[in-house]
Amino acid sequence: MARKPIIAGNWKMNNTLAETRTLVEGLIPLVKDAKCDVVICTPYTDLALAVELTRGTNIHVGAENVHWAEKGAFTGEISAKMLVELGVEYVIIGHSERRQYFGETDETVNKRVKAALAAGLKPIICVGETLDEREAGKVEEVLVRQTKAAFDGIDKEELDNIVIAYEPVWAIGTGKTATAQVADETIAIIRNTMAELYCPKCAENRVRIQYGGSMNPKNAAELMAMPQIDGGLIGGASLKAEDFSKVVNY
Numbered sequence: 001m002a003r004k005p006i007i008a009g010n011w012k013m014n015n016t017l018a019e020t021r022t023l024v025e026g027l028i029p030l031v032k033d034a035k036c037d038v039v040i041c042t043p044y045t046d047l048a049l050a051v052e053l054t055r056g057t058n059i060h061v062g063a064e065n066v067h068w069a070e071k072g073a074f075t076g077e078i079s080a081k082m083l084v085e086l087g088v089e090y091v092i093i094g095h096s097e098r099r100q101y102f103g104e105t106d107e108t109v110n111k112r113v114k115a116a117l118a119a120g121l122k123p124i125i126c127v128g129e130t131l132d133e134r135e136a137g138k139v140e141e142v143l144v145r146q147t148k149a150a151f152d153g154i155d156k157e158e159l160d161n162i163v164i165a166y167e168p169v170w171a172i173g174t175g176k177t178a179t180a181q182v183a184d185e186t187i188a189i190i191r192n193t194m195a196e197l198y199c200p201k202c203a204e205n206r207v208r209i210q211y212g213g214s215m216n217p218k219n220a221a222e223l224m225a226m227p228q229i230d231g232g233l234i235g236g237a238s239l240k241a242e243d244f245s246k247v248v249n250y
């Protein structure tokens with residue numbers, strides 16, 4: 001069974017409602033014949049509009065985070081049930097910006113993954129090393145730790161509903177892309193970890209792993225040609241319909 005490629009945009013903290021309308025309306029015709037799964041992950045405030053605009057198209061909508069509790073006294077947080085009610089299908093969990101600026105830990109990533117799955121959302125779980133960790137030769141150690149923690153207690157049956165995004169922190173928003181070779185080798189570490197956690201066949205057939213970090217129209221084809229890379233998580237280049245569509249149609 002071949003792994004179907006999946007290209008997702010991570011808008012981060014960008015786009016008002018008016019900008020969302022322009023971007024999504026521009027994007028729809030440009031990606032309608034895409035051979036991969038297409039996802040746009042938007043700020044909470046844009047989700048309802050994004051769902052409405054993409055209804056009946058091949059574009060799926062995701063959020064950029066989710067809280068693990070069902071409800072309660074968590075000021076400023078959003079539950080999985082609230083996202084599902086809007087028609088949201090995917091959710092990014094454990095993005096390095098959340099880990100770096102907002103105290104996200106391996107443990108909270110795992111709690112969010114469990115809550116998302118329980119509600120029927122598809123998590124896009126981000127893992128990746130910092131520059132210091134890479135230079136200290138700790139890439140494997142970090143990725144194995146992050147992956148094992150994220151999947152702690154997650155059933156094999158859920159693998160089809162989960163996407164992993166390998167995002168080297170040093171390549172995010174820096175214009176520095178991991179070479180296709182480095183991205184491929186590093187993703188192999190994650191796939192091997194999944195083989196160990198579940199089974200080699202599961203890791204080979206059912207675990208989709210994206211690359212993220214300055215992926216753009218120029219480098220998408222080369223990255224997507226690598227055997228381990230099943231898609232992309234796109235930041236900056238997802239904010240322009242034309243650029244994002246070129247990545248989608250790599």
Ligand code: 13P
Binds near residue numbers: 010213215236
């Ligand atoms: P850039 O594509 O802007 O480097 O961002 C990558 C990213 O963080 C996607 O989640």
